Each structure stands twice: as C-alpha cells, then as structure tokens.
Amino acid sequence: MKAIEEITEILDLLYKHDWDERNGGNLSYILKEEEVKEICDINNEIREFKYDFDLSYLVGKYFLITGTGKYFKNCLKDPENNLGIMKVKDAHTLSLLWGYNDGGRPTSEAPTHLKCHIERLKVDSEHRLVIHSHPTNVICMTHVHDLDSNHWTEDLWKMQTESIVVFPEGIAVLPWILCGGEQIGIETAAKMQEYRAVVWAQHGLFATGRTPDEVYGLIETIEKAAQIYMMTLGYKHYQSITNENLIELAKAFNLNYRHGIID
Numbered sequence: 121m122k123a124i125e126e127i128t129e130i131l132d133l134l135y136k137h138d139w140d141e142r143n144g145g146n147l148s149y150i151l152k153e154e155e156v157k158e159i160c161d162i163n164n165e166i167r168e169f170k171y172d173f174d175l176s177y178l179v180g181k182y183f184l185i186t187g188t189g190k191y192f193k194n195c196l197k198d199p200e201n202n203l204g205i206m207k208v209k210d211a212h213t214l215s216l217l218w219g220y221n222d223g224g225r226p227t228s229e230a231p232t233h234l235k236c237h238i239e240r241l242k243v244d245s246e247h248r249l250v251i252h253s254h255p256t257n258v259i260c261m262t263h264v265h266d267l268d269s270n271h272w273t274e275d276l277w278k279m280q281t282e283s284i285v286v287f288p289e290g291i292a293v294l295p296w297i298l299c300g301g302e303q304i305g306i307e308t309a310a311k312m313q314e315y316r317a318v319v320w321a322q323h324g325l326f327a328t329g330r331t332p333d334e335v336y337g338l339i340e341t342i343e344k345a346a347q348i349y350m351m352t353l354g355y356k357h358y359q360s361i362t363n364e365n366l367i368e369l370a371k372a373f374n375l376n377y378r379h380g381i382i383d
C-alpha cells in the first residue's frame with residue numbers, strides 16, 4: 121500500500137494548502153505491476169470505463185486515478201471510495217481492479233491526464249505522475265497578467281532564485297477553454313511535449329513528473345513564484361533578478377533552460 125500512502129499524503133497536503141477546494145483537482149499516477157499486486161488481484165476486473173480516443177500507447181499500464189466529484193480532503197481517510205486503480209486493457213478501455221467502492225468513476229479530466237501521460241512518456245520514459253490543482257496565486261495571475269508562455273516564464277523565473285532551477289524549461293499557459301472537454305486535453309498534451317507544467321487561465325495548473333516529490337515540488341515552486349508576483353504587484357520595484365543573474369545561475373547549476381526568453 122506504499123503507493124496509496126504516498127499519493128494520499130500528497131493529496132492531503134494539496135488540500136491543506138487550499139489548492140484543491142471541494143472536488144477541485146485530480147491526479148493520475150502510473151503504478152508498477154508489483155505495486156498493484158501489493159494492493160489487489162490484478163486479474164479481478166470489477167468494471168470497465170470506455171474512452172473514444174486512442175489509448176494504445178498506454179496499453180498494459182496501471183494507473184491510480186482520483187474519482188470524479190471526489191474531495192482531496194477525504195482521500196487520506198478513505199482511499200477506496202475516492203481513488204481507483206485501473207489497467208489500460210485495450211486502446212479504448214480502462215479496467216477497474218480496485219477502488220471507486222461507492223460506484224464512482226475516473227475524474228472528468230481523465231482524457232486530459234491520459235493524453236498528457238502519452239506525451240510525457242514520449243519525452244521521458246521515467247515519467248509517472250500528473251497532478252491537476254487549483255493553486256490560488258497561479259489563478260490570480262491569470263487575471264492580471266497576459267497569457268503569453270514566455271512572459272510568464274520570464275516573470276516567474278525573476279520572482280525568486282529557485283524558479284529557473286526547478287523549471288528551467290519554463291511554464292506554458294493556455295487561455296480559458298472548457299474543462300473536461302476534448303479541446304483542452306489536446307492543447308494541454310501538445311504543450312506537454314515541451315513543458316512539465318501548463319497553466320489553465322482562470323482555472324488552475326497541470327503539473328507532471330517522475331515522482332510525487334518532484335511534481336509536488338514543482339507545484340509549490342510555481343505557486344510560490346506566483347504568490348511573490350501577486351504580493352508585489354502594484355508596488356514600486358527597486359530591483360529584481362536580471363537576465364545576467366539568470367544566465368549566471370544557469371551556468372552554475374548546469375541548467376538546460378529555455379532559450380529565447382532571457383537571451
């Protein structure tokens with residue numbers, strides 16, 4: 121049950137940060153077969169969920185996915201009602217092996233999650249986790265900042281020294297698009313070919329990576345930078361991190377940072 125413990129702990133922390141109110145946010149995590157075997161019988165299919173897009177890239181993989189309408193607040197104390205473990209059985213079917221005990225089903229954002237997993241796996245074979253959250257200051261910034269990905273990247277990099285170290289590839293931003301739909305999934309996944317983090321204007325953030333610590337740390341760092349942006353907005357700025365400072369940092373930390381923004 122180690123995988124369930126580590127994921128429910130992260131869900132609880134996200135809730136306690138006020139980044140996932142009510143049923144806001146969702147998570148999907150690629151589990152190894154030995155991890156699933158620790159939790160349930162991998163041959164006992166409970167129910168199926170059908171998707172009309174192509175999942176063939178993921179066939180045979182196991183996913184832990186939060187249920188639609190479920191609250192992050194409740195996952196730690198009741199994982200079996202709020203989470204499900206599924207195997208991608210064929211190009212259009214997820215087979216439920218554990219969880220959703222009260223008759224639930226995967227998050228409404230599952231198509232976007234699964235499309236993001238496909239694109240991230242193509243660029244990083246060790247990729248495992250996608251978290252969608254509603255971080256307060258990231259959403260605030262989408263009200264008061266333009267939605268250009270390079271402008272966001274530059275401004276967030278300049279808010280604090282740590283930003284460029286944690287997300288050297290930058291951050292992508294999408295305009296408001298209907299959530300839970302096909303278009304938002306296609307556009308988010310397209311950005312995931314180059315970025316691990318995508319902002320949805322007036323909605324939240326999709327963040328991806330190899331481990332719970334990496335993805336949680338990415339969300340925290342982006343939200344912290346956005347918080348500094350919002351807390352200093354409207355004040356006279358006496359100094360900031362310069363392009364030269366960022367280039368110096370990139371050299372010192374050997375960062376493969378996105379070019380064309382500060383140089």
Ligand code: 13P
Pocket residue numbers: 143144145146186187188189190226227228229252299300
């Ligand atoms: P679900 O309850 O379907 O996971 O939706 C929550 C959400 O944040 C939608 O973007």
Ligand code: ZN
Pocket residue numbers: 144145252253254299323324
């Ligand atoms: Zn959401």
